[in-house]
Amino acid sequence: MIDIDVPGFGRLQLSRLVCDFNGTLARDGRLLDELRDPIARLAKTIEVHVATADTFGTAKGELTGIPCDVVVLQGDDQALAKAALVERFGANSVVAVGNGRNDRLMLASAALGIGVIGDEGLAGDALAASDIVTRCATEALQLLLEPRRIIATLRD
Numbered sequence: 787m788i789d790i791d792v793p794g795f796g797r798l799q800l801s802r803l804v805c806d807f808n809g810t811l812a813r814d815g816r817l818l819d820e821l822r823d824p825i826a827r828l829a830k831t832i833e834v835h836v837a838t839a840d841t842f843g844t845a846k847g848e849l850t851g852i853p854c855d856v857v858v859l860q861g862d863d864q865a866l867a868k869a870a871l872v873e874r875f876g877a878n879s880v881v882a883v884g885n886g887r888n889d890r891l892m893l894a895s896a897a898l899g900i901g902v903i904g905d906e907g908l909a910g911d912a913l914a915a916s917d918i919v920t921r922c923a924t925e926a927l928q929l930l931l932e933p934r935r936i937i938a939t940l941r942d
């Protein structure tokens with residue numbers, strides 16, 4: 787559990803990370819190597835769920851051995867499917883991380899939404915729905931590993 791009180795923003799009690807895969811944790815369907823260690827460290831604090839359409843069909847294989855739950859979402863409306871997953875977990879307990887337009891609804895509904903620019907860019911609608919924007923997923927995960935940085939960014 788990440789439990790922080792952010793002046794003006796509110797108290798965050800985060801027990802689950804819901805993270806996009808392609809463009810956020812992965813490039814061209816391959817997990818970014820530098821994320822293996824921070825994901826493993828973060829998984830000791832909160833549950834890690836990777837929500838993906840799995841466009842490249844590689845997510846489960848790439849995440850083998852990484853302490854996370856891979857949720858391959860079906861259907862054409864990925865934005866609604868990702869948001870529904872966050873709601874099912876209880877949006878107040880979720881930090882969402884993503885880069886795509888279809889991440890916008892989960893970024894908006896999660897207690898904390900972190901948009902990632904990464905190598906593929908951050909969709910404008912996802913940017914608007916984010917509480918914080920980072921340059922890459924490594925930085926997003928570092929914020930969660932060092933939550934006082936979140937307070938510094940979001941406080942009044």
Ligand SMILES: [Mg+2]
Nearest residue numbers: 806808809886
């Ligand atoms: Mg993406």
